[in-house]
Amino acid sequence: MLHTTCYGQHNNRHQEIQTSTKGKSAFTQNTKNLRAHPVFAYNATMQKLKPTPHNQLQLPAPSDAALASSQHLRDLIRQDINVAGGIISFSRYMEMALYTPGCAYYSGGATKLGADGDFTTAPELSTLFGSTLAHVAQSLFQQSEPDIIEFGAGTGKLAFDILSECQNAQIPIRRYFIVELSGELRARQELCLKNFPQVVWLEHMPQAFSGVVIGNEVLDAMPVELVMKTEQGWSRLGVCSATEPDQTLTLASMQDEASVIAELIAQIPDADQLPTGYITEVHPIAIGFMRSIANMLLAGKQNSGKGGACLWLDYGFPAHEYYLAQRDKGTLMCHYRHHAHPDPFYLPGLQDITAHVDFTAMALAGVQAGLDLLLYTSQAGFLLPAGITTQLQKIPVENTQAYLPASNALQKLISPAEMGELFKVLVLGVDIDFPDHLLAQDRSHRL
Numbered sequence: 001m002l003h004t005t006c007y008g009q010h011n012n013r014h015q016e017i018q019t020s021t022k023g024k025s026a027f028t029q030n031t032k033n034l035r036a037h038p039v040f041a042y043n044a045t046m047q048k049l050k051p052t053p054h055n056q057l058q059l060p061a062p063s064d065a066a067l068a069s070s071q072h073l074r075d076l077i078r079q080d081i082n083v084a085g086g087i088i089s090f091s092r093y094m095e096m097a098l099y100t101p102g103c104a105y106y107s108g109g110a111t112k113l114g115a116d117g118d119f120t121t122a123p124e125l126s127t128l129f130g131s132t133l134a135h136v137a138q139s140l141f142q143q144s145e146p147d148i149i150e151f152g153a154g155t156g157k158l159a160f161d162i163l164s165e166c167q168n169a170q171i172p173i174r175r176y177f178i179v180e181l182s183g184e185l186r187a188r189q190e191l192c193l194k195n196f197p198q199v200v201w202l203e204h205m206p207q208a209f210s211g212v213v214i215g216n217e218v219l220d221a222m223p224v225e226l227v228m229k230t231e232q233g234w235s236r237l238g239v240c241s242a243t244e245p246d247q248t249l250t251l252a253s254m255q256d257e258a259s260v261i262a263e264l265i266a267q268i269p270d271a272d273q274l275p276t277g278y279i280t281e282v283h284p285i286a287i288g289f290m291r292s293i294a295n296m297l298l299a300g301k302q303n304s305g306k307g308g309a310c311l312w313l314d315y316g317f318p319a320h321e322y323y324l325a326q327r328d329k330g331t332l333m334c335h336y337r338h339h340a341h342p343d344p345f346y347l348p349g350l351q352d353i354t355a356h357v358d359f360t361a362m363a364l365a366g367v368q369a370g371l372d373l374l375l376y377t378s379q380a381g382f383l384l385p386a387g388i389t390t391q392l393q394k395i396p397v398e399n400t401q402a403y404l405p406a407s408n409a410l411q412k413l414i415s416p417a418e419m420g421e422l423f424k425v426l427v428l429g430v431d432i433d434f435p436d437h438l439l440a441q442d443r444s445h446r447l
Protein backbone atom coordinates (compact mmCIF):
# COMPACT_ATOMS: atom_id res chain seq x y z
CA MET A 1 0.00 0.00 0.00
CA LEU A 2 1.14 3.46 -0.64
CA HIS A 3 0.58 5.91 2.09
CA THR A 4 0.83 9.60 2.31
CA THR A 5 1.77 8.94 5.85
CA CYS A 6 2.08 10.45 9.18
CA TYR A 7 4.70 9.21 11.51
CA GLY A 8 5.78 12.68 11.41
CA GLN A 9 4.12 13.40 8.15
CA HIS A 10 4.40 10.32 6.02
CA ASN A 11 2.93 6.88 6.25
CA ASN A 12 4.14 4.07 4.06
CA ARG A 13 2.90 0.57 4.81
CA HIS A 14 6.49 -0.42 4.36
CA GLN A 15 9.36 -0.16 6.71
CA GLU A 16 12.99 0.12 5.77
CA ILE A 17 16.03 -0.07 7.96
CA GLN A 18 19.45 1.36 7.46
CA THR A 19 21.92 -1.39 6.96
CA SER A 20 24.80 -2.62 4.97
CA THR A 21 25.27 -6.28 5.53
CA LYS A 22 25.58 -9.55 3.73
CA GLY A 23 22.82 -12.04 3.25
CA LYS A 24 22.51 -15.63 2.17
CA SER A 25 20.04 -16.85 -0.39
CA ALA A 26 17.93 -19.81 0.61
CA PHE A 27 18.08 -20.85 -3.03
CA THR A 28 21.64 -20.13 -4.16
CA GLN A 29 23.57 -19.11 -1.04
CA ASN A 30 24.73 -15.99 -2.90
CA THR A 31 25.83 -13.01 -0.83
CA LYS A 32 25.19 -9.38 -1.54
CA ASN A 33 25.39 -5.92 -0.09
CA LEU A 34 22.05 -4.40 0.78
CA ARG A 35 21.16 -0.88 -0.22
CA ALA A 36 21.01 1.70 2.58
CA HIS A 37 17.50 2.95 3.37
CA PRO A 38 16.32 5.65 5.75
CA VAL A 39 15.42 4.36 9.20
CA PHE A 40 11.67 4.20 9.73
CA ALA A 41 10.90 5.19 13.30
CA TYR A 42 9.20 2.55 15.45
CA ASN A 43 7.64 2.72 18.85
CA ALA A 44 10.26 1.42 21.24
CA THR A 45 7.69 0.67 23.94
CA MET A 46 6.41 -2.25 21.82
CA GLN A 47 9.55 -4.07 22.86
CA LYS A 48 8.47 -3.71 26.48
CA LEU A 49 5.00 -4.94 25.55
CA LYS A 50 3.48 -1.57 26.47
CA PRO A 51 1.95 -0.01 23.37
CA THR A 52 1.86 3.77 23.26
CA PRO A 53 -1.25 5.13 24.96
CA HIS A 54 -3.84 6.04 22.36
CA ASN A 55 -4.07 9.62 23.52
CA GLN A 56 -0.42 10.18 22.56
CA LEU A 57 -0.99 9.15 18.95
CA GLN A 58 -3.05 12.21 17.97
CA LEU A 59 -5.14 10.34 15.39
CA PRO A 60 -8.36 11.72 13.86
CA ALA A 61 -11.37 11.06 16.12
CA PRO A 62 -13.77 8.33 14.91
CA SER A 63 -17.56 8.84 14.86
CA ASP A 64 -19.73 7.62 17.75
CA ALA A 65 -21.06 4.78 15.56
CA ALA A 66 -17.50 3.68 14.66
CA LEU A 67 -16.50 3.79 18.34
CA ALA A 68 -19.51 1.66 19.29
CA SER A 69 -18.65 -0.89 16.60
CA SER A 70 -15.05 -1.06 17.83
CA GLN A 71 -16.28 -1.50 21.42
CA HIS A 72 -18.51 -4.37 20.28
CA LEU A 73 -15.56 -6.05 18.56
CA ARG A 74 -13.39 -5.53 21.65
CA ASP A 75 -16.09 -7.29 23.71
CA LEU A 76 -16.12 -10.20 21.26
CA ILE A 77 -12.32 -10.44 21.48
CA ARG A 78 -12.46 -10.44 25.29
CA GLN A 79 -15.07 -13.20 25.19
CA ASP A 80 -12.78 -15.20 22.91
CA ILE A 81 -9.89 -14.66 25.33
CA ASN A 82 -12.04 -15.86 28.26
CA VAL A 83 -13.21 -18.94 26.38
CA ALA A 84 -9.58 -19.73 25.49
CA GLY A 85 -8.59 -19.60 29.18
CA GLY A 86 -7.11 -16.10 29.36
CA ILE A 87 -4.93 -15.74 26.27
CA ILE A 88 -5.27 -16.05 22.48
CA SER A 89 -2.55 -16.08 19.84
CA PHE A 90 -1.72 -12.80 18.12
CA SER A 91 -2.82 -14.33 14.81
CA ARG A 92 -6.27 -15.05 16.30
CA TYR A 93 -6.45 -11.44 17.54
CA MET A 94 -5.43 -10.11 14.12
CA GLU A 95 -7.94 -12.38 12.40
CA MET A 96 -10.73 -11.10 14.66
CA ALA A 97 -9.66 -7.46 14.28
CA LEU A 98 -9.57 -7.70 10.50
CA TYR A 99 -12.21 -10.25 9.54
CA THR A 100 -14.94 -10.74 12.22
CA PRO A 101 -18.15 -10.41 10.15
CA GLY A 102 -19.83 -7.03 10.41
CA CYS A 103 -17.51 -5.20 12.79
CA ALA A 104 -13.88 -5.91 11.87
CA TYR A 105 -11.66 -3.79 9.66
CA TYR A 106 -12.11 -5.56 6.32
CA SER A 107 -15.65 -6.81 6.98
CA GLY A 108 -17.04 -3.60 8.52
CA GLY A 109 -18.18 -0.42 6.80
CA ALA A 110 -14.93 1.60 6.85
CA THR A 111 -13.85 3.08 3.49
CA LYS A 112 -10.42 1.40 3.82
CA LEU A 113 -8.85 1.94 0.38
CA GLY A 114 -8.18 5.22 -1.43
CA ALA A 115 -7.88 8.87 -0.48
CA ASP A 116 -10.93 8.78 1.85
CA GLY A 117 -9.80 5.57 3.49
CA ASP A 118 -6.70 4.50 5.38
CA PHE A 119 -4.26 3.55 2.62
CA THR A 120 -3.85 3.41 -1.15
CA THR A 121 -2.77 0.46 -3.27
CA ALA A 122 -1.25 0.24 -6.76
CA PRO A 123 -4.53 -0.48 -8.61
CA GLU A 124 -6.21 2.39 -6.76
CA LEU A 125 -3.38 4.67 -7.89
CA SER A 126 -3.49 3.95 -11.59
CA THR A 127 -5.20 1.98 -14.34
CA LEU A 128 -1.74 1.40 -15.82
CA PHE A 129 -1.05 -1.24 -13.16
CA GLY A 130 -3.99 -3.45 -14.18
CA SER A 131 -3.63 -2.88 -17.90
CA THR A 132 0.03 -3.99 -17.67
CA LEU A 133 -1.00 -7.11 -15.73
CA ALA A 134 -3.56 -7.93 -18.43
CA HIS A 135 -0.70 -8.30 -20.92
CA VAL A 136 1.33 -10.43 -18.51
CA ALA A 137 -1.70 -12.71 -18.16
CA GLN A 138 -2.05 -12.84 -21.95
CA SER A 139 1.54 -14.06 -22.29
CA LEU A 140 0.75 -16.90 -19.86
CA PHE A 141 -2.63 -17.85 -21.35
CA GLN A 142 -0.78 -19.57 -24.20
CA GLN A 143 0.32 -22.21 -21.67
CA SER A 144 -2.66 -22.22 -19.30
CA GLU A 145 -6.44 -22.01 -19.44
CA PRO A 146 -7.48 -18.39 -20.26
CA ASP A 147 -8.76 -17.79 -16.71
CA ILE A 148 -7.68 -15.53 -13.86
CA ILE A 149 -8.37 -15.98 -10.17
CA GLU A 150 -7.77 -12.98 -7.95
CA PHE A 151 -7.48 -13.28 -4.18
CA GLY A 152 -8.48 -10.28 -2.07
CA ALA A 153 -9.78 -8.01 -4.83
CA GLY A 154 -10.37 -4.95 -2.60
CA THR A 155 -12.73 -2.53 -4.34
CA GLY A 156 -12.57 -4.54 -7.60
CA LYS A 157 -10.44 -1.88 -9.29
CA LEU A 158 -7.67 -4.26 -10.40
CA ALA A 159 -10.19 -6.71 -11.89
CA PHE A 160 -11.94 -3.79 -13.61
CA ASP A 161 -8.70 -2.54 -15.17
CA ILE A 162 -7.54 -6.00 -16.26
CA LEU A 163 -10.92 -6.84 -17.81
CA SER A 164 -11.19 -3.43 -19.51
CA GLU A 165 -7.74 -3.90 -21.07
CA CYS A 166 -8.65 -7.44 -22.15
CA GLN A 167 -11.69 -5.96 -23.87
CA ASN A 168 -9.77 -3.08 -25.50
CA ALA A 169 -6.78 -5.16 -26.59
CA GLN A 170 -8.91 -8.18 -27.52
CA ILE A 171 -7.16 -10.46 -25.06
CA PRO A 172 -9.34 -13.58 -24.86
CA ILE A 173 -10.20 -14.21 -21.22
CA ARG A 174 -12.84 -16.76 -20.33
CA ARG A 175 -13.49 -16.27 -16.62
CA TYR A 176 -12.28 -13.98 -13.86
CA PHE A 177 -12.77 -15.62 -10.47
CA ILE A 178 -12.56 -13.66 -7.24
CA VAL A 179 -12.05 -15.07 -3.75
CA GLU A 180 -12.75 -12.38 -1.16
CA LEU A 181 -12.97 -12.82 2.61
CA SER A 182 -14.79 -9.58 3.24
CA GLY A 183 -18.54 -9.50 2.48
CA GLU A 184 -18.45 -5.71 2.53
CA LEU A 185 -15.69 -5.56 -0.11
CA ARG A 186 -17.39 -8.24 -2.18
CA ALA A 187 -20.52 -6.05 -2.35
CA ARG A 188 -18.37 -3.18 -3.64
CA GLN A 189 -16.73 -5.50 -6.19
CA GLU A 190 -20.12 -6.66 -7.46
CA LEU A 191 -21.10 -3.06 -8.12
CA CYS A 192 -17.78 -2.16 -9.75
CA LEU A 193 -17.75 -5.26 -12.00
CA LYS A 194 -21.44 -5.52 -12.89
CA ASN A 195 -20.76 -5.06 -16.62
CA PHE A 196 -18.29 -7.94 -16.83
CA PRO A 197 -20.14 -11.26 -17.14
CA GLN A 198 -16.85 -13.18 -16.92
CA VAL A 199 -16.58 -12.42 -13.19
CA VAL A 200 -17.49 -15.24 -10.80
CA TRP A 201 -17.16 -14.97 -7.02
CA LEU A 202 -16.07 -18.10 -5.18
CA GLU A 203 -16.63 -18.73 -1.48
CA HIS A 204 -13.35 -20.64 -1.17
CA MET A 205 -10.16 -21.38 -3.03
CA PRO A 206 -11.07 -24.07 -5.61
CA GLN A 207 -9.40 -27.47 -5.35
CA ALA A 208 -8.03 -27.25 -8.89
CA PHE A 209 -7.29 -24.31 -11.17
CA SER A 210 -5.31 -23.77 -14.37
CA GLY A 211 -4.69 -20.15 -15.34
CA VAL A 212 -3.23 -17.06 -13.71
CA VAL A 213 -3.52 -16.40 -9.97
CA ILE A 214 -3.13 -12.79 -8.83
CA GLY A 215 -2.84 -11.34 -5.33
CA ASN A 216 -1.95 -7.70 -4.80
CA GLU A 217 -1.31 -6.82 -1.14
CA VAL A 218 -3.09 -9.91 0.10
CA LEU A 219 -0.25 -11.77 1.81
CA ASP A 220 0.45 -8.73 4.02
CA ALA A 221 -3.18 -8.78 5.20
CA MET A 222 -2.93 -12.34 6.53
CA PRO A 223 -2.68 -12.77 10.31
CA VAL A 224 0.84 -13.27 11.68
CA GLU A 225 2.25 -14.71 14.88
CA LEU A 226 4.45 -12.50 17.07
CA VAL A 227 7.55 -14.09 18.60
CA MET A 228 10.10 -12.72 21.05
CA LYS A 229 13.59 -13.86 21.99
CA THR A 230 13.90 -14.03 25.78
CA GLU A 231 16.72 -15.12 28.11
CA GLN A 232 15.06 -18.56 28.10
CA GLY A 233 14.79 -18.75 24.31
CA TRP A 234 12.06 -17.91 21.81
CA SER A 235 8.48 -17.52 22.92
CA ARG A 236 5.20 -16.68 21.18
CA LEU A 237 3.37 -13.52 22.22
CA GLY A 238 -0.37 -13.80 22.66
CA VAL A 239 -3.10 -11.33 23.55
CA CYS A 240 -4.79 -11.15 26.94
CA SER A 241 -7.09 -8.73 28.70
CA ALA A 242 -5.78 -6.76 31.67
CA THR A 243 -7.81 -7.04 34.88
CA GLU A 244 -10.57 -4.60 35.85
CA PRO A 245 -11.29 -1.74 35.55
CA ASP A 246 -9.96 -0.89 32.09
CA GLN A 247 -9.51 -4.44 30.71
CA THR A 248 -6.99 -3.17 28.15
CA LEU A 249 -5.82 -5.69 25.60
CA THR A 250 -2.13 -6.42 26.00
CA LEU A 251 0.62 -8.79 24.87
CA ALA A 252 1.93 -11.62 27.03
CA SER A 253 4.10 -14.71 26.55
CA MET A 254 2.27 -17.91 25.70
CA GLN A 255 3.14 -21.29 27.19
CA ASP A 256 3.81 -23.37 24.08
CA GLU A 257 5.29 -26.82 23.55
CA ALA A 258 8.90 -26.56 22.35
CA SER A 259 7.92 -28.20 19.06
CA VAL A 260 5.37 -25.42 18.33
CA ILE A 261 8.02 -22.73 18.83
CA ALA A 262 10.62 -24.68 16.84
CA GLU A 263 8.27 -24.91 13.87
CA LEU A 264 7.52 -21.18 13.94
CA ILE A 265 11.15 -20.15 14.38
CA ALA A 266 12.31 -22.37 11.51
CA GLN A 267 11.30 -19.46 9.25
CA ILE A 268 13.99 -17.20 10.80
CA PRO A 269 17.53 -17.65 9.46
CA ASP A 270 20.17 -17.64 12.22
CA ALA A 271 17.49 -17.24 14.90
CA ASP A 272 20.03 -18.18 17.60
CA GLN A 273 22.18 -15.18 16.75
CA LEU A 274 19.43 -12.59 17.22
CA PRO A 275 19.61 -10.54 20.44
CA THR A 276 17.48 -11.02 23.54
CA GLY A 277 14.41 -8.76 23.42
CA TYR A 278 14.10 -9.15 19.63
CA ILE A 279 10.44 -9.15 18.54
CA THR A 280 9.32 -10.12 15.07
CA GLU A 281 6.57 -11.81 13.12
CA VAL A 282 6.38 -15.22 11.50
CA HIS A 283 3.79 -16.16 8.88
CA PRO A 284 2.35 -19.69 9.33
CA ILE A 285 -1.01 -18.69 7.82
CA ALA A 286 0.49 -17.19 4.66
CA ILE A 287 2.81 -20.22 4.37
CA GLY A 288 -0.19 -22.57 4.60
CA PHE A 289 -2.02 -20.43 2.04
CA MET A 290 0.92 -20.72 -0.41
CA ARG A 291 0.90 -24.50 0.02
CA SER A 292 -2.82 -24.58 -0.79
CA ILE A 293 -2.24 -22.40 -3.88
CA ALA A 294 0.47 -24.84 -5.00
CA ASN A 295 -1.86 -27.81 -4.53
CA MET A 296 -4.60 -25.99 -6.45
CA LEU A 297 -2.30 -25.29 -9.44
CA LEU A 298 -0.86 -28.82 -9.42
CA ALA A 299 -4.38 -30.30 -9.40
CA GLY A 300 -5.34 -27.87 -12.21
CA LYS A 301 -2.42 -29.18 -14.25
CA GLN A 302 -3.47 -32.76 -13.60
CA ASN A 303 -7.10 -32.09 -14.60
CA SER A 304 -6.57 -29.93 -17.68
CA GLY A 305 -3.07 -30.87 -18.82
CA LYS A 306 -2.28 -27.14 -18.80
CA GLY A 307 0.03 -25.13 -16.59
CA GLY A 308 -0.64 -22.26 -14.24
CA ALA A 309 1.16 -19.46 -12.43
CA CYS A 310 0.64 -17.30 -9.36
CA LEU A 311 1.78 -13.67 -9.07
CA TRP A 312 2.13 -12.04 -5.65
CA LEU A 313 2.74 -8.31 -5.45
CA ASP A 314 3.40 -6.91 -2.01
CA TYR A 315 5.87 -5.17 0.26
CA GLY A 316 8.42 -7.28 2.02
CA PHE A 317 11.90 -8.72 1.97
CA PRO A 318 13.79 -11.97 1.54
CA ALA A 319 14.26 -13.64 4.96
CA HIS A 320 17.89 -12.55 5.36
CA GLU A 321 16.80 -8.90 5.05
CA TYR A 322 13.62 -9.34 7.09
CA TYR A 323 15.23 -10.88 10.14
CA LEU A 324 18.11 -8.47 10.54
CA ALA A 325 19.37 -7.88 14.08
CA GLN A 326 18.66 -4.16 13.56
CA ARG A 327 14.98 -4.78 12.73
CA ASP A 328 14.38 -5.74 16.34
CA LYS A 329 10.74 -4.63 16.62
CA GLY A 330 9.53 -6.50 13.52
CA THR A 331 7.41 -4.89 10.82
CA LEU A 332 3.92 -4.93 12.34
CA MET A 333 2.20 -1.65 11.48
CA CYS A 334 -1.30 -0.20 11.74
CA HIS A 335 -2.97 2.25 9.36
CA TYR A 336 -5.69 4.65 10.22
CA ARG A 337 -6.73 7.47 7.87
CA HIS A 338 -3.30 7.62 6.22
CA HIS A 339 -1.49 7.67 9.56
CA ALA A 340 0.81 4.83 10.59
CA HIS A 341 1.46 3.72 14.15
CA PRO A 342 2.55 0.51 15.84
CA ASP A 343 -0.28 -0.10 18.32
CA PRO A 344 -2.35 -3.12 17.23
CA PHE A 345 -4.81 -2.55 20.09
CA TYR A 346 -5.88 0.94 19.09
CA LEU A 347 -9.59 0.85 18.17
CA PRO A 348 -9.78 -2.74 16.88
CA GLY A 349 -11.86 -2.94 13.73
CA LEU A 350 -11.26 0.68 12.72
CA GLN A 351 -7.65 0.38 11.65
CA ASP A 352 -5.70 -1.92 9.36
CA ILE A 353 -3.05 -4.17 10.88
CA THR A 354 -0.36 -5.47 8.56
CA ALA A 355 3.10 -7.01 8.45
CA HIS A 356 5.67 -7.25 5.68
CA VAL A 357 5.90 -10.41 3.61
CA ASP A 358 8.84 -12.81 4.02
CA PHE A 359 9.25 -13.65 0.32
CA THR A 360 11.77 -16.40 1.03
CA ALA A 361 9.21 -18.23 3.16
CA MET A 362 6.51 -17.75 0.50
CA ALA A 363 8.78 -19.03 -2.28
CA LEU A 364 9.98 -22.00 -0.20
CA ALA A 365 6.40 -22.99 0.67
CA GLY A 366 5.44 -23.02 -3.01
CA VAL A 367 8.59 -24.78 -4.18
CA GLN A 368 8.44 -27.44 -1.44
CA ALA A 369 4.84 -28.13 -2.47
CA GLY A 370 5.93 -28.70 -6.08
CA LEU A 371 5.85 -25.34 -7.89
CA ASP A 372 8.72 -23.82 -9.87
CA LEU A 373 10.13 -20.47 -8.84
CA LEU A 374 9.72 -18.33 -11.97
CA LEU A 375 10.55 -14.77 -10.91
CA TYR A 376 11.38 -12.62 -7.92
CA THR A 377 12.04 -8.95 -8.50
CA SER A 378 11.08 -5.45 -7.43
CA GLN A 379 7.81 -3.89 -8.61
CA ALA A 380 9.78 -1.63 -10.97
CA GLY A 381 11.80 -4.62 -12.19
CA PHE A 382 8.51 -6.30 -13.05
CA LEU A 383 6.36 -3.47 -14.43
CA LEU A 384 9.00 -1.96 -16.73
CA PRO A 385 9.83 -5.15 -18.69
CA ALA A 386 6.09 -5.93 -18.64
CA GLY A 387 5.46 -2.76 -20.65
CA ILE A 388 3.92 -0.25 -18.26
CA THR A 389 5.44 2.67 -20.20
CA THR A 390 3.80 1.33 -23.39
CA GLN A 391 0.47 1.53 -21.56
CA LEU A 392 1.23 5.16 -20.66
CA GLN A 393 2.10 5.97 -24.26
CA LYS A 394 -1.43 5.02 -25.29
CA ILE A 395 -2.58 8.25 -23.64
CA PRO A 396 -1.93 11.20 -25.99
CA VAL A 397 0.58 13.61 -24.40
CA GLU A 398 -1.56 16.54 -25.56
CA ASN A 399 -4.36 15.26 -23.34
CA THR A 400 -2.66 16.75 -20.31
CA GLN A 401 -5.65 16.15 -18.02
CA ALA A 402 -5.27 12.40 -18.51
CA TYR A 403 -1.55 12.16 -19.25
CA LEU A 404 -0.11 14.09 -16.31
CA PRO A 405 -1.90 12.18 -13.51
CA ALA A 406 -1.11 8.90 -15.27
CA SER A 407 2.57 9.71 -15.63
CA ASN A 408 2.69 10.93 -12.03
CA ALA A 409 1.12 7.63 -10.86
CA LEU A 410 3.54 5.64 -13.02
CA GLN A 411 6.38 7.44 -11.27
CA LYS A 412 4.98 6.38 -7.88
CA LEU A 413 4.65 2.78 -9.02
CA ILE A 414 8.22 2.45 -10.29
CA SER A 415 10.31 5.03 -8.41
CA PRO A 416 12.78 3.40 -6.00
CA ALA A 417 11.84 6.09 -3.46
CA GLU A 418 8.14 5.14 -3.61
CA MET A 419 6.74 1.70 -4.51
CA GLY A 420 9.25 0.62 -7.16
CA GLU A 421 11.79 -0.95 -4.85
CA LEU A 422 9.92 -1.54 -1.59
CA PHE A 423 7.27 -3.61 -3.32
CA LYS A 424 8.28 -6.97 -4.75
CA VAL A 425 6.82 -9.45 -7.20
CA LEU A 426 7.04 -13.21 -6.71
CA VAL A 427 5.91 -15.59 -9.45
CA LEU A 428 5.66 -19.37 -9.03
CA GLY A 429 4.11 -21.83 -11.44
CA VAL A 430 3.67 -25.29 -12.81
CA ASP A 431 4.54 -26.20 -16.37
CA ILE A 432 5.08 -22.58 -17.41
CA ASP A 433 7.96 -21.21 -19.47
CA PHE A 434 8.02 -17.70 -18.09
CA PRO A 435 8.49 -15.22 -20.96
CA ASP A 436 12.14 -14.15 -21.30
CA HIS A 437 11.38 -10.44 -21.50
CA LEU A 438 9.78 -10.56 -18.04
CA LEU A 439 12.93 -12.09 -16.55
CA ALA A 440 15.11 -9.08 -17.39
CA GLN A 441 15.46 -8.03 -13.76
CA ASP A 442 15.03 -11.36 -12.02
CA ARG A 443 16.65 -11.55 -8.59
CA SER A 444 15.51 -14.98 -7.49
CA HIS A 445 19.07 -15.63 -6.34
CA ARG A 446 18.50 -13.14 -3.51
CA LEU A 447 15.74 -15.15 -1.86
Ligand SMILES: C[S@@+](CC[C@H](N)C(=O)[O-])C[C@H]1O[C@@H](n2cnc3c(N)ncnc32)[C@H](O)[C@@H]1O
Binds near residue numbers: 158185
Ligand atom coordinates in the same frame (compact mmCIF):
# COMPACT_ATOMS: atom_id res chain seq x y z
C1 LIG B 1 -4.84 -4.65 1.54
S1 LIG B 1 -6.28 -5.19 0.77
C2 LIG B 1 -5.78 -5.22 -0.92
C3 LIG B 1 -6.94 -5.09 -1.86
C4 LIG B 1 -6.60 -5.11 -3.36
N1 LIG B 1 -5.93 -6.32 -3.73
C5 LIG B 1 -5.79 -3.91 -3.77
O1 LIG B 1 -4.63 -4.08 -4.09
O2 LIG B 1 -6.33 -2.80 -3.75
C6 LIG B 1 -6.28 -6.91 1.24
C7 LIG B 1 -7.41 -7.71 0.64
O3 LIG B 1 -7.15 -9.10 0.84
C8 LIG B 1 -8.35 -9.72 1.31
N2 LIG B 1 -7.91 -10.99 1.93
C9 LIG B 1 -7.10 -11.18 2.97
N3 LIG B 1 -6.88 -12.48 3.19
C10 LIG B 1 -7.55 -13.14 2.22
C11 LIG B 1 -7.70 -14.53 1.89
N4 LIG B 1 -7.14 -15.49 2.61
N5 LIG B 1 -8.45 -14.84 0.82
C12 LIG B 1 -9.04 -13.88 0.08
N6 LIG B 1 -8.95 -12.57 0.36
C13 LIG B 1 -8.20 -12.20 1.42
C14 LIG B 1 -8.97 -8.64 2.14
O4 LIG B 1 -10.31 -8.87 2.45
C15 LIG B 1 -8.77 -7.43 1.20
O5 LIG B 1 -9.69 -7.41 0.15
